Amino acid sequence: MDFPSIIRDLGESLIAPRQVIRILIAERRGLLFGFFIVLIFSIIEGAIATLTFIGKLATWIPVGFIGWLFGGLSLLFGTTLYVILSIGYWIIGGLIVHLFCKLFNGQGLFEQTLTAFSYLWLPAFILGLGAPFILILDYITGIGLFLLLFSISFIWGLILSSQAISEVHGFGVGKALLSVISPTVILFIILIIIPLGLTL
Numbered sequence: 446m447d448f449p450s451i452i453r454d455l456g457e458s459l460i461a462p463r464q465v466i467r468i469l470i471a472e473r474r475g476l477l478f479g480f481f482i483v484l485i486f487s488i489i490e491g492a493i494a495t496l497t498f499i500g501k502l503a504t505w506i507p508v509g510f511i512g513w514l515f516g517g518l519s520l521l522f523g524t525t526l527y528v529i530l531s532i533g534y535w536i537i538g539g540l541i542v543h544l545f546c547k548l549f550n551g552q553g554l555f556e557q558t559l560t561a562f563s564y565l566w567l568p569a570f571i572l573g574l575g576a577p578f579i580l581i582l583d584y585i586t587g588i589g590l591f592l593l594l595f596s597i598s599f600i601w602g603l604i605l606s607s608q609a610i611s612e613v614h615g616f617g618v619g620k621a622l623l624s625v626i627s628p629t630v631i632l633f634i635i636l637i638i639i640p641l642g643l644t645l
Contacts (some may be wrong), residue, residue: 454478455567462564462605463612469560470613476556479563483535484528486569490595491527493572495520497579497591535563538628542610545624551614561609562625568601 458465469475499519536559543551543558553561572579575594579587603625611621 462609466609475560479560482563486566487528487531489573490569491524495523541628542624545627546614549620553613557613561613564605564609565602568598571598
């Protein structure tokens, strides 16, 4: 898999995910492509999130060197943690998506599901394009812009991933969308609903 073909496949995946997923599966390079998507775009998301949420706090530390050191370490740690969590979510979430697809009588293999699910990360380039604006704005406005761009990226990713899952498993986009959002719903229940229920 050469670099120009990766770039071409990334660009075409943004507008024609069904066609690209068919090619990736036929050429048996889908899993590597999916891992590449998750790795590269989680680095982008993780770095920008860390710079937005934590890195700007380093500017409030009065001693320049300590602020610079804190910012650099937080960027390294935050980005690395985000990448590890993203890859974990890709694998575990992909397993959940695959189980839901099988409940809907999907025909695809787990490897193909992981490839299609990786499309969720693909529109994160929006955050990369918005990064200069996010980083020059004040703290609250920067966070607001980051969350807006992240939401747009996530919704676009849901659309792309649902189309790819639909193609891989041979059923409608509605079932594919239900399958793709299932890990997010389960994670929301585990992290938000259950703790809230326990505190009441």
